[in-house]
Amino acid sequence: MSAGPLIARTVPTLRRALDNLRKRNATVALVPTMGALHDGHVSLVRLAKRRAGRVVVSIFVNPTQFAPTEDFGAYPRTWKADIARLAAEDVDIVWHPGVKAMYPEGFATRIVPEGPALAGLEDRFRPHFFGGVATVVGKLFTQCRPDVAIFGEKDFQQLRVVAQMARDLDLGVKVIGSRTVRERDGLAMSSRNVYLSADERQTATMLFRAMKESAGRIRAGEPIAPAMARGAEMIKAAGFALDYFELRHAEMLVPVTSSGDGPLRILVAAKLGTTRLIDNIAV
């Protein structure tokens, strides 16, 4: 283990630290996070280390991607534990700006993504979300100028939005998706899982089971509509309020009508009590 990552809280400090890394010709990977790190984030960091010589992890709970009714205030903040985890992974730099460093007085520019950001999935229920994500990730990319950036596949639409933005704006960064890390019972790891009560935590595993059920039926040749309806029923019967349970083209995120229209992805979002969970699997 090293002495720990260099922690940058201002853009000039970050730039100096990055210049030092680059003087030694290091390639740089960025792992953008909002902290509250779990094993899923650690897997992103490990993939980053395989893809570049040096790793920067950003920790910033981005207010612009939360609606006023959402959990910005309550979002878990576990700074000390996060830094200990990143030190154990030999991360080089932690970029941890305050809200004023990221959005200084007078800030007036936003990135408004289209294409996958308007696929009718998360955007239908969180219309503010991808504008906030694209703007902050656009800033993180220009601040850190990474060669590669790693995003979890758990936020599948976000991964597509960010990859499209990097291409469209010639940001010079290769966006790489990293496999979802799951608990032993299949629940996708998420910083928001801490909101679940013990009972909800048991029920939460139904999302993965329902996706697997529908995927299995589609693979076995069952028509899409009844196969997807079965998964949706399982989720509702378990007590979730379902936002969507959809089969989409894995690249374009457009709806599909035949299992030959692949590659296919099932994506789900549902609320258990006050906790909203999202997940997805390949078919």
Ligand code: PAF
């Ligand atoms: O996925 C997240 O944790 C966030 O949406 C991200 C990409 C760090 C932007 O704030």
